[in-house]
Amino acid sequence: MASMRDIKRRKSSIESTQQITKAMKLVATVKLQRAKQRAERSKYYFNAVYDTVTSILARAGGVEHPWLQAGREGKKAVIMITSNKGLAGGYNSNITKMITRNPDFTKDNTTIYAIGKKGKDACVRAGYPIMKDYSEAIEEPAYQDGMKITKELLAAFEAGEIAEIWLAYTFFKNTVSHVPTLMKLLPVDMEAAKQNEDEEESAAKPEKREADAPMNFEPEDEEALNLIIPKYISSLIYGALISAQASENGARMQAMDNATNNASEMIDHLALLYNRARQGKITTELTEIIAGADAIS
């Protein structure tokens, strides 16, 4: 049995760890609130962009446009959104596993555009090539970041360096549920876009906007696509950044809550051990004294 002093030392060490995890949980909670508010504010914009794009796509059947044509040969670019800091439970590894354990994304046909240090490091370890690192974007997501990334990716896409663009991020469903999500940005999968509409409507859109008179486009559909699709992708990336940030803080909040609870359990257990050891020591001493007294008389 460990000595009383060892147990005491161990207990106080766990107590100070618990204070740290408690503080981190509080910080994550505050950050989560802020990220949630931000997501709330931007929701209307994304729903409107999404509606417009899907309604154009629904009408633009048969349009020959490089951004809509599937099946090109070439590398797959994955925008991987993780966090710069750890201690968020499975948050980062869930995202990286989605790519590294996916047979469709091998080291040879995939190139990573990393947002977030942790995901980048994990991909380097797994041997994936990193094309660009935008890790600072996750600290304070700004719409400009989304625009910048979109511009570079579209340039690479048009130059033929990459054939597909995917987005890997953690969707913030609610405070306790964060879903690692992998979605294809380009080429736009028109069938999937139509199918997804119903699902995403129920998930992200409380009030469905009723269809009015048929919509006209000015300029015409194809030109409108040229102009709107970059905005669509920017807003998806920005939306993913915000969602990922909320998820990160949610995940950290949970992880730190669990850590605090585990620490409490360990402290209780150690307190029990300590009291037993103390009682044991007293009993031994008493026995010795009584034995000594018996020997004298």
Add this chain to the structure above:
Amino acid sequence: MADTFALKVVTPERVFFEGDVEMLEFNTTEGEIGIFRNHVPMTVIVAPGVMVMTLPEGEKKAALHAGFVEILQDRVTVLAELIEWPDEIDLDRAESAGQRARERIAARGDDVDLDRAEAALKRSIARIQALK
């Protein structure tokens, strides 16, 4: 009194303006456009310029740089990537940015990104006009 319609101007970061207006004017890629109530449903792409909102109590201006606009009969939604109120604009900065852009366009060197310089110039012009 003229009929009004509901206008909502949103950016990815905030709701910029929400209210009833009589008329809305701005630039599109196809030219200037003015919208009253009961406009034909239409989606247009924004070109940099001044957006003028005519409210029952007067005009309001803003510098609208990029985005697109969804026009329905009784409501209009401006999805702005970048939009500013006049009091958010720094005139000196806008003027010097415009000056730099003009110089870059005039120089026409190989290393000059002409599209970018033009976009910067348009933004600066829109900002300066919105302040007037």
